[in-house]
Amino acid sequence: MSSALLYAIAGVLLFAAGAAGVVMLDHLLRRVLAFNIMGSGACLVLVGLAQRSGIPDPVPQAMVLTGIVVAVAATGLALALIRRLHAQTGRVDGKGEEGRDKGETVAGLTLPVPQAVAGQGRDD
Amino acid sequence: MTGLELPIALFLLANLAASLWRVLRGPGDANRLLAALLFGSTGVGVLVLLAFAGERAVTPLLDVALTLALLAAITAIAFAQRAWRRATPAEGGDD
Amino acid sequence: MSAAFAFDLLLVTLLLLAALRALTTPRLGQSLLAFVVFGLLMALAWVRLDAPDIALAEAAVGAGLSGVLLFDAWRALCGEPADEAPTAERMR
C-alpha cells in the first residue's frame, strides 16, 4: 500500500467523521468545525488518489488549493452568521424545527418571521 | 542528506504523539494551548527536516516552515488575549 | 517497514485522533484547540503528499486564520462566564 493511498483512506475516514458531526452535533460552532474537517477529508481523497504512479498531478492540487481558500471564506461567513444569530436570538445551537412547538426556546427567532410575512402581505 | 533526516523527523512526530496526550488530558485550556504551541514548533522542525530528506533540498518547504512559525504564534496570542478567560467552576469537572 | 511509511502511518493516526477529539470533546475550547492541532497536522500531511503549495495555504489558513476566527467567535458567543457553561457548551 502506497503512502498516498493511506492518506486517501484517512481522507475517507475524516469525511465520514465530519459528515456525522455536521448531522449529529448541535452547537453551531461545532458544526463549522465538522464542516471544515469534512472538507479536509475530501481534499485528502482528491490529492491522494491522484498520485497513483508516484508523480504528483498538478490539476487536483490546484483544485484543492482553491477549495481550501473557499473553505476558509465559507468558515468566515458561517461564523459571521452565527454571531449575528447569537446577537439577535441568543441561541448558539441549531435546534429550530423541533423546538418550534415549545415556543420558549425559539421565541426570539419566530418573532421576526410573521412580521416579514405580514409586510409582504401588506405590499400586495 | 545524511540519511538521518527522516528518522529524526519520525522521532519528532513520535514526540508529537506523546504531547497529544497533554492536549487530550492536560488540566485546563492553557496547558492544552502549550501543547498546541509545542505542535507548532515541532511542526516547524519536521518541515525543515523533510525539506532536506530527499536527494535535493525542497526549498518551498522552508517557506512553509516560516509561515507555520509565524502563524502558530499569532494563533496562540489570539487565544491568550481574546479567548482565555477565568475558568468557570465547571472547569474542574471535565475528564 | 521503511521510515517514510512509519512516518505516514503515525501522521495519519494523529490526524484521525485530533479530528475525533475536535468533534467529540464536551467542552468547546478544547475542541477548538484540537482543531488548530488538526490544521497543523494537515500541513504536514500535504508536505508528505508532495504538495508544498497546498501546505503553505493550509499552514496559513488552518493554523493561523481559522484559529483566530474561531477563538474570536467563541469569545463573542460564550463570552459571559458563569452562566453559559451548562447549556451553550454542551455537546449534542
Place this chain on the structure above:
Amino acid sequence: MTEIASGALLIAGAFFYLAGTVGLLRFPDLYTRLHALAKVDNLGLGCIVVGLALQADSFAVALKLLLVWPLALVASAAIGYVIARRADALGIAPWRADHPAAPTEAASKRSDA
C-alpha cells in the same frame, strides 16, 4: 567532516525536542511547562537548523534556513511573555516545592482554577 557535524547537531536537536516534550508532560504547572517549551524553540530548532544549514547546497538556501530560527525565537519570546502575563493576571499562582499538598495534584488544580 561536515556530515559528522551535521548529524551530531541533528541528534542534539532531537534530544532537546525530547527534553521539551518530557518537560511538557512532567512539569507541575503552567510556568515551568512554558520554560520547557522555550527550550524546544531555542535549542532544539536551533541545533536542527544549524545542522541542516551545514549541508545546504547554496548560500541562499542556508540563509533562508537560518532565517527560520530568529523568527521562531521572536515568536517563542512573544508567546512566553503573553501567556505568562495573562496567567498572572488571571491569578494562577506559580508552583512551589514547599507546598504542603502533593505537588502535581495541587499544581494541576491550581492552574485549573
